[in-house]
Amino acid sequence: MLNINSITKGIVIDHIKPGYGIMIFEYLKLDKADFTVALIMNATSKKYGRKDIIKIENELDIDLAMLGFIDPNITVNIIENEKITEKINLSLPDRVESIIECKNPRCITSVERGITHKFVLIDEDKGIYKCEYCDQIYSWEG
Amino acid sequence: MLKGKHLIDPQDFSVEELDEIFDLAEEIIKKPEDFTNVCDGKLLGTLFFEPSTRTRLSFESAMLRLGGKVVGFSEPNSSSVAKGENLPDTIRTVAAYTDIIAMRHPKEGAPRYGSQYSDVPLINAGDGGHQHPTQTLTDLLTIRVAKGKMTDLTIGLCGDLKFGRTVHSLIKAMSRYENVKFILISPNELKTPKYIKAEILDRKSLDYVEVEKLEDVIEQLDILYMTRVQKERFFNEADYIRLKDSYILDNAKLKTAKDDLTILHPLPRVNEISMEIDSDPRAWYFKQTKYGMFVRMALIAKLLGVR
Known part of the structure; x- marks a missing residue:
């Protein structure tokens, strides 16, 4: 069994869907980190069978909306003195900006310079978003 | 209260707000002569980024019959858009000159985007195959x-x-x-x-x-x-x-x-x-x-x- 030391002060991103850990790792630019970071892939999970985990030995400002958008089942644990002081359960954010791009070639976002791609959640159960400008549907599960 | 609002999607207005508009429209149908000066001193900007003669004439006739005036362009080649100006700058400029804007654009969602930069009411006069409220x-x-x-x-x-x-x-x-x-x-x-x-x-x-x-x-x-x-x-x-x-x-x-x-x-x-x-x-x-x-x-x- 792989052993990773517990961290003193920092963040544990837990219950990441297997395979998504690397995506979050890259999004948070942890490959450039000068502090201790662990990416654990395919760990055993009682809840989901398998999961990815990221442990970060540092204080870090994380965009929870973005994380929720990548995987709403993620749990973010804030660690102080080796103990969890806060557990944050994520959900799909109501709005996402500059994360996904509208694929509709007739949408204004396809031609305007500097426009921010914005999506609004319209169905939480099915994870369906729509482009704020042209109403093009984006399904979280693809 | 409809004053100052944009109209981008027909669903932007409640049924009650629509009734308010229809009540007034029926008053105008009955006695158009009572409305010939209500927009005296007001200016409508018609921004037609693609041609649509019928819709443009309808907007222009509407404003002129209310006693207002109209400025604008009927296709983008004759405007600064042809020089590569972005949409927010075009809208900010026209909003500075006019009291209300009617905008037609071939791209879907362009009026919604434009309205974010307009401090005067902006009406979607058709955006591609998307909306035509x-x-x-x-x-x-x-x-x-x-x-x-x-x-x-x-x-x-x-x-x-x-x-x-x-x-x-x-x-x-x-x-x-x-x-x-x-x-x-x-x-x-x-x-x-x-x-x-x-x-x-x-x-x-x-x-x-x-x-x-x-x-x-x-x-x-x-x-x-x-x-x-x-x-x-x-x-x-x-x-x-x-x-x-x-x-x-x-x-x-x-x-x-x-x-x-x-x-x-x-x-x-x-x-x-x-x-x-x-x-x-x-x-x-x-x-x-x-x-x-x-x-x-x-x-x-x-x-x-x-x-």
């Missing part, structure tokens, strides 16, 4: 005037129900009123898209049926909304030949229709309504286009807060 307002006002009510109606929508944005907007708009039944008449290839059925008709448990032939259902209709069916939309010649006459309204088909049927069409028509119908009192499509101007007058007056 003043056409929807026109259709609703015509139904209200013709029927004296917006509830308890059987509406037949006939022709190209797949690509016709006016039809989708009308279904959405009419679904907000009580006891409205839809009869969707189209060839199989041009049926109402699934998302419209799922989002609006099924979700609200509205009463609707889909049929292929107008003559099978015409006697049930209170309103018949005709749209154009283009030959190139059919997958094969045989289906086109089999069905093409089902989507042309003529006197023979009208024989079984109700005496108080209201026939609507967003115009321009090609051949889907035979010219022999034009003199039938049930033909409302030319009145409809006139009501389009009246409803734009009411809309402009409300958004400017002058009435």
Whole structure:
């Protein structure tokens, strides 16, 4: 069994869907980190069978909306003195900006310079978003 | 309170706000001479990033009949857009000069984006195949005037129900009123898209049926909304030949229709309504286009807060 030391002060991103850990790792630019970071892939999970985990030995400002958008089942644990002081359960954010791009070639976002791609959640159960400008549907599960 | 609002999507306004506009439009229809000065000193900017002569003339006539003035362009080559200006800068500039803007654009969502940079009311005058809210307002006002009510109606929508944005907007708009039944008449290839059925008709448990032939259902209709069916939309010649006459309204088909049927069409028509119908009192499509101007007058007056 792989052993990773517990961290003193920092963040544990837990219950990441297997395979998504690397995506979050890259999004948070942890490959450039000068502090201790662990990416654990395919760990055993009682809840989901398998999961990815990221442990970060540092204080870090994380965009929870973005994380929720990548995987709403993620749990973010804030660690102080080796103990969890806060557990944050994520959900799909109501709005996402500059994360996904509208694929509709007739949408204004396809031609305007500097426009921010914005999506609004319209169905939480099915994870369906729509482009704020042209109403093009984006399904979280693809 | 409609003063200062934008109109981007027909659903932006509540049923009560729409009623406010229609009440004023009906006042204007009755006594247009009472409204010839209400927009005195006000300026409408018509930004047409693609040509649409009919819609532009309707907006311009509306403003001029209210005593206001109009500036603008009717195609982007004659404006700074041709020099590569971005949309926010164009809108900010025109909003600085004018009191209200009507904007047409080939890209979907452009008016929504533009409105974020406008501190004067911005009206979507059509954005690609997406929305055309003043056409929807026109259709609703015509139904209200013709029927004296917006509830308890059987509406037949006939022709190209797949690509016709006016039809989708009308279904959405009419679904907000009580006891409205839809009869969707189209060839199989041009049926109402699934998302419209799922989002609006099924979700609200509205009463609707889909049929292929107008003559099978015409006697049930209170309103018949005709749209154009283009030959190139059919997958094969045989289906086109089999069905093409089902989507042309003529006197023979009208024989079984109700005496108080209201026939609507967003115009321009090609051949889907035979010219022999034009003199039938049930033909409302030319009145409809006139009501389009009246409803734009009411809309402009409300958004400017002058009435």
